[in-house]
Amino acid sequence: MDIAMLEALGRRITTLRQARELSLSALAVKAGVAKSNLSNLEQGRGNPTLDTLWRLAKQLKVPFGVLIATEVGMASSVIDNGMYITLLGQGSAAHPIDAYLMRVEAGASRLAEPHTCGSEEHIMVLKGEVEVGHHDATRQLGPGETTRFAADHVHIYRALDEDVAMLVTIIYPPVTQDHPA
Amino acid sequence: MDIAMLEALGRRITTLRQARELSLSALAVKAGVAKSNLSNLEQGRGNPTLDTLWRLAKQLKVPFGVLIATEVGMASSVIDNGMYITLLGQGSAAHPIDAYLMRVEAGASRLAEPHTCGSEEHIMVLKGEVEVGHHDATRQLGPGETTRFAADHVHIYRALDEDVAMLVTIIYPPVTQDHPA
């Protein structure tokens, strides 16, 4: 990994903690992690577990991405130049659905790789004009308009004159639950 | 933590991996993590290390925030017993649209007052079964299903057996606003 990143993470935790006026011990207790663990983390040693990070983020009341915000180029929700994506919510295991808020800057476009075979994508435009769909059959949508297409082929999003915001919902094929022995 | 979150993380990794057309083994090699580790992760077992997550995110070319479901950062407010709503985004002034993530606990229901005359409401269900619409003409929707109705009459949301999550988009009538100051 990158020790610089770990150090940055440590400093960030320290900063956030102090901003909340919590002592290291206090945060450790509230978050339910060992003092030693937290101490090491803040010093940039170690390699925290998702669980640990989760508890800390929860107590510090910051979104997860903020803890990991990075100079290494993996900013919290930028995926491309002019493209931002945020996970909003998801369905149950039996009905796997992911909902994202996607923003595209004016003029930007993005080619999306196919998702799982059989998945569909549903778009609802909030703001701006956007061209979406398979590259040979796109549709142009404005605010309030929706479309739906198979997501297991390459598809494109392109913002026209204006910044675009849209809800993107990916509907995966239902899980054929296998019965454990 | 939440094992549901781990399962979601697993699903997401699987999806992203398949979208890149990588086999589990291939991704494991490219990312530099053990196959067994990745396999367990995708099955929702375990509690990955920041290092592991980092390498995977890097190879999958996704931001961290996307890999990790971030309900923590989601400031939601309770509006009724069993009802939670979060504002996700809004359209422009010229095209006023509000998008919300609404969650309703199993069995709960809510009667919504009419909105601005001429406004429409669009529903996309993420999770659970819900009954929505005007009280004399409701529709029952499951995950991935959508409906749209005039929102300037009283309407109802009712979660059936299961907790419900849905995207609610309110589309106000276009503003015939000319010449802004």
Added chain:
DNA sequence: CGTCTTTGTTCTTTATATAGAACGCTCGTT
């Protein structure tokens, strides 16, 4: 002054995440 409390550090110990090998499985190929 002493002696409590609270600070953050660094020990030791235990739990477990990861690595690596071995497994059964499904395909192509000969």
Added chain:
DNA sequence: AACGAGCGTTCTATATAAAGAACAAAGACG
């Protein structure tokens, strides 16, 4: 068939993250 190559799973072994106790240092308060 038999074989090999790929797949994803599940073993075992090892490295290490996390927990808990002990630590020195710095106030707080009588």
